[in-house]
Amino acid sequence: MSAIDYQAIFNEIINDLDEIDEVGEVATYIPELANVDPNKLGMHLTTVTNQHFAYGDADEAFSIQSIAKVWSLTLALKHLGADTWQRVGVEPSGTAFNSLVQLEYEMGIPRNPFINAGAIVVCDILVSCLKNPKEDLLDFIRTSSGIPSIEYCPVIAESEVKTGHRNYALAHMMKGFGNIHNDVDCVLDLYFSLCSIKLTCKQLAQAFLFLGAGGVNPATQQQVITPKRTKRINSIMQMCGFYDEAGEFAFKVGLPGKSGVGGGIVAVHPGKYCIAVFSPRLNASGNSVKAMKVLEALTSKTELSIF
Numbered sequence: 001m002s003a004i005d006y007q008a009i010f011n012e013i014i015n016d017l018d019e020i021d022e023v024g025e026v027a028t029y030i031p032e033l034a035n036v037d038p039n040k041l042g043m044h045l046t047t048v049t050n051q052h053f054a055y056g057d058a059d060e061a062f063s064i065q066s067i068a069k070v071w072s073l074t075l076a077l078k079h080l081g082a083d084t085w086q087r088v089g090v091e092p093s094g095t096a097f098n099s100l101v102q103l104e105y106e107m108g109i110p111r112n113p114f115i116n117a118g119a120i121v122v123c124d125i126l127v128s129c130l131k132n133p134k135e136d137l138l139d140f141i142r143t144s145s146g147i148p149s150i151e152y153c154p155v156i157a158e159s160e161v162k163t164g165h166r167n168y169a170l171a172h173m174m175k176g177f178g179n180i181h182n183d184v185d186c187v188l189d190l191y192f193s194l195c196s197i198k199l200t201c202k203q204l205a206q207a208f209l210f211l212g213a214g215g216v217n218p219a220t221q222q223q224v225i226t227p228k229r230t231k232r233i234n235s236i237m238q239m240c241g242f243y244d245e246a247g248e249f250a251f252k253v254g255l256p257g258k259s260g261v262g263g264g265i266v267a268v269h270p271g272k273y274c275i276a277v278f279s280p281r282l283n284a285s286g287n288s289v290k291a292m293k294v295l296e297a298l299t300s301k302t303e304l305s306i307f
């Protein structure tokens, strides 16, 4: 039995949430994402000692979107190492995830690997480093997570191709600055495929538990990445995982985390657990309103965060 009864804490959090009005809107700029039931709510916490705590729609698969950018960064670091930081920065952007403004006056070098521009550069690195980029990235995602059934979702990827005008603009601007080395369509094909992956909260908590366990996924015992790089990925999640709301998340939750416009948030407490929360209604920054509230309540009630 865990020292902390997370299940009891989940129940308390849910009771408190009942009193909060449903606010926020489901993402519609990617048409396929508009089909989700806005009232879904799931959460799953997995400890580094393999204890599981879940609530609600924890086994419902949803589009994880930008959460998947943690994998592309991890794989780029494994291939290109510290040279990755010649192409993308490690600073918070303070701008929206799909903003073009900063990129122009910072000469095509994105602030960090989690805004869209940064993730597109990371995909360009992977296209250069991998023999079969889409297959090799998926293979890494399957083995590092210990979930061999993970697939790209072609329907969502296609929906993004049709409406991804800002991503095309970002990629072409960076190509103009010399920071995209491959064909833009080929790079964006990898980027959209990565964002299209669907997982459940339970699977997400397992997939990113390596970030809470010094780079080793406790479910597979595989060393996904070194402890030093684990520290770096966690710190970038802490500073940049929520775009122009990264400060707010650090202030209220106090854990490294990463959000996606599908309504998911993953957060990691190093040495303790990984938790995934899913609730599709988003605030203006593209982060799940309820998932943020749940995580704030979790670290407040347990009185445990990284700070």
Ligand code: DON
Binding pocket: 064, 065, 066, 067, 097, 098, 116, 160, 167, 195, 259, 260, 261, 262, 285, 286, 287
């Ligand atoms: O490129 C996009 O806009 C989406 N595929 C991903 C955006 C996203 O999840 C940002 N997250 N909050």
